Amino acid sequence: MGTIYQQRIAALRELMLSKSWDAVIITGSDPHCSEFPAERWKQVQWLTGFTGEAGDVVVTADHAGLWTDSRYFIQALTQLAGTGVELHKTRVPEQVLIPEWLAERFDDDSIIAVDGLCVSAEYTSSLPGSIVSVPNLLDSLWDGRPGIPQTPVFTADPGESRSDKIGFLRSWLNGQGGDSILLSSLDDIAWTLNVRASDIEYNPLVISYLLISEGSVEWFVLKDPVEDPETEQTFAALREEGILLRQYADVELALSQNEGTMVLDSNSINHHLWNICGGDVKLVPSPVQLRKSIKNRTEIDGMREAHLQDGLAMEKFLYWLENTVSDGVEISEWDAAVKLGQFRAAIPGYRGDSFETISAYGPGAALPHYITPRENAPVIEPHGLYLCDSGGQYDYGTTDITRTVPMGECTGLEKEDYTLVLKGHIALAMAVFPAGTPGCRLDALAREPLWRAHRNFGHGTGHGIGWFLGVHEGPQDIRQNLNPTPLVPGMITSDEPGIYREGLFGIRHENLVLCTEDGSDEFGRWLKFETLTLCHFDTSAIIPELLTAEEIEWLNAYNERVYKTLSPYLPEEISFWLRSKTEAI
């Protein structure tokens, strides 16, 4: 009999046998190389039961393996138990990635099948053997496979018109010597057209393609007939500006009929579209990624407003949490997440959370990507550390914040870790650096306080964040990988060092920071960070002797600013409570 996953893998092997495929690769991505795919493209989950955000599967006649990174090792081992699928670890020194693994087993006569829609053009070139690209490969096996999502499309107002953005793309295209550019990354498209929807959970995106040439703009977005008035209105406005709305599936026709030089986004074009594209093809990273990472004045103002509103929700939540738990009421991690969601939902312009809230008490928080269980979630006890990583999508911006709060007495180790992570957070927040500096050169500032104590964390220190778009966006970041993209004024990045002790607790202190100018002099042009997030850091778990005078000064000034900014909008009792929580140390 076997589990449902064993049955599905067996069915796939039957298909492979009938087609003479030696191996099949099933990826965790969608036709747009999205970080988070819609239900239809959660193929890895359907096949193996693994729900992590990153994971690819290879099935051969005698092996089924899941490749995923250190964030998901524990989760993968649990979820793959009994499926016969083996875990292959990535982002570890001894990693053997899928192309190498296949190359060790298969020669040039082998046939390797992929769903060409769900792998990138670049990826297939790294594989051995003959590649067979089968769009929607799993369709025949997957009963009731969800369709392509179609949620209401509405207009966003980022202070820059879509015609200006299209103008930017045309002038860039000119410089590249291209006749047209196909945008395939969903956030690139949403940014360019100032449109939003909810086709992907937590991501306000519209599943579509956008083709721009000197003379035309074609948006491949239509699926089933449009029935809701919001979408009708948005589409009418676009048509009025001369934008042609076409069927989503017609992108294949448009590409196959291409005659000039078409620029495809090397970071998001899938193998299938690249393969069928006629004319001359130029694979170049989309210029939208860098352009949209640099927020304009309206977007920055919106982000400030979002952080004010979000901070008020956070403080209400933390006040409720502290008082409820200390009153002896039994609150589970799930209850807390729901409560926080309610505070956010009351904010004007709220469009949903920006990712699934991580609400984790004690050992659960030791998993950086913990998923709070809906049923039987652990109860938050009146001691130790509770970690909450969450964020909202608002019409005027996106937030992402982590607070780790003492629920009562903490151990010496908890306090030491809490303080060292905070030192790292502050070091990055206070950093001044020359224009041109990439984030990877600053990453060690946030880690050195931990490193000196022989401690570390296994994720990046900072990721870019979109304006009412994805909570993760490039091209900049602050992490160990040597990404050469410089930090530029207007970019918004997280500052989130942490520490994770298996079976004990986890700590992360996360704010969003805006890169800003800091003057020029004989030594060059200077940049710094301005913290956008507004929510106090609890000082009761701090060991003050571990902080320098400068760090204490930063912390006191930050907490004071949080109090001064938020208290006018808070109910009196919460304002009073926040005053005490933000007392200088």
Add this chain to the structure above:
Amino acid sequence: MGTIYQQRIAALRELMLSKSWDAVIITGSDPHCSEFPAERWKQVQWLTGFTGEAGDVVVTADHAGLWTDSRYFIQALTQLAGTGVELHKTRVPEQVLIPEWLAERFDDDSIIAVDGLCVSAEYTSSLPGSIVSVPNLLDSLWDGRPGIPQTPVFTADPGESRSDKIGFLRSWLNGQGGDSILLSSLDDIAWTLNVRASDIEYNPLVISYLLISEGSVEWFVLKDPVEDPETEQTFAALREEGILLRQYADVELALSQNEGTMVLDSNSINHHLWNICGGDVKLVPSPVQLRKSIKNRTEIDGMREAHLQDGLAMEKFLYWLENTVSDGVEISEWDAAVKLGQFRAAIPGYRGDSFETISAYGPGAALPHYITPRENAPVIEPHGLYLCDSGGQYDYGTTDITRTVPMGECTGLEKEDYTLVLKGHIALAMAVFPAGTPGCRLDALAREPLWRAHRNFGHGTGHGIGWFLGVHEGPQDIRQNLNPTPLVPGMITSDEPGIYREGLFGIRHENLVLCTEDGSDEFGRWLKFETLTLCHFDTSAIIPELLTAEEIEWLNAYNERVYKTLSPYLPEEISFWLRSKTEAI
């Protein structure tokens, strides 16, 4: 008439005209891509008068230009005055490098001549037009051009036999599927054969090539007949081990007759040899670079001894300097350099300086690569800062140290800069980091104290150093460029932040540090630095309030260690003086 340089460029243009060359590139390197070439290959200096360590020249019918980096802008402008040669700046954001500059002016029909011996194989592939490679291109114009140097060759004892090293190379070659490997980098050859000479000033190297295959080792080293007994003895020992000694020039014959697969070092093979090589050619970075950067026990012990001896010389020098200047004796920068050289020359096993001593008082020190003038050198006054960057070559190791010392009263700015640079030095010296970390991720630790005060320095923070070899060696470094080479236990690197204020003063605090293990735990394997250099940091120019408690602790412990280690070997009055200089602050 014109200057001698105008005449030489005019003569070169005549040659170009007669050969129908559109452009000639003259580089500052030698046939081995050495950082410091011997006199014979100081072609840029001969042609233009520019003496900087980095610079390439392009001459066309109507333009002569020198390309050099920010370290040499001021020097180049001075030295090029009246030559008609224009300065092209490199390592600046707006730089236009030689290949781009030529591509803007010349098309594929143009003829560009290079001395194929003095440009790398890689470099020529980046140039436009047809490349004409003319070995020794300047020979016909350069009367009395120096020959290839030939200094006595002797044996070094690094605790690892040349047969072991040849064995390492053969096994590496095997893994590469090559039949033979040609080592062309002079330090690779000196390391492999455990030989040294003085063919290049400050660099104990033998100008030669080394060809290793499974069955033979051929050293292309012979020039004029050998007459000195040291060389005879060394050569006899090599022959006894089966190493074939051949004429330097015969390397061309050997390469042109190659039939199997020959591995050439992509970092140091010149265009000419690459071009004439027969059989199959594989361009790969030499494995010797990484291997020799990781010092063995004997080399590390030798480096410790070298730093003890060198530290004694430094302390004697600083004692003499302080007392002589405060006694009102007129000492020039040059006098000081000579005196320091005398202290080093008295050390057993001294083989010369490891580079030209930078002895600079006040404004001179504002040039990171200042050359102390032999005639009319500035006098060291009893106030302000004196900077001395120097090092020695010893039979058992190589040193490189910079001390900046207050000669009396210092200004507030001098003290502030002195302290901030020291903070940066200490931050790097105290760093703990996970195994696998490249130096570029640590560079900001040494800069952030300066950055926060809107100050910076325009050179790297740390370079690798050889064991009785070049004072600069790769593959690791600690600098802004994103060099991915991890720091590995056994590597020795400098820690030398600085600051330079044009017209005022310059500060640099430089020690050599050894990368060592620092234990393993649940978070991974840890590395740290051990400071090798032994010479106190003067505390009188420090503003203690700018240092953290941890930094003060490091400084006091370092100065105490210097005193404890050196004082037993110092004359009583210097030991007494050093006691007072190393009092805890």
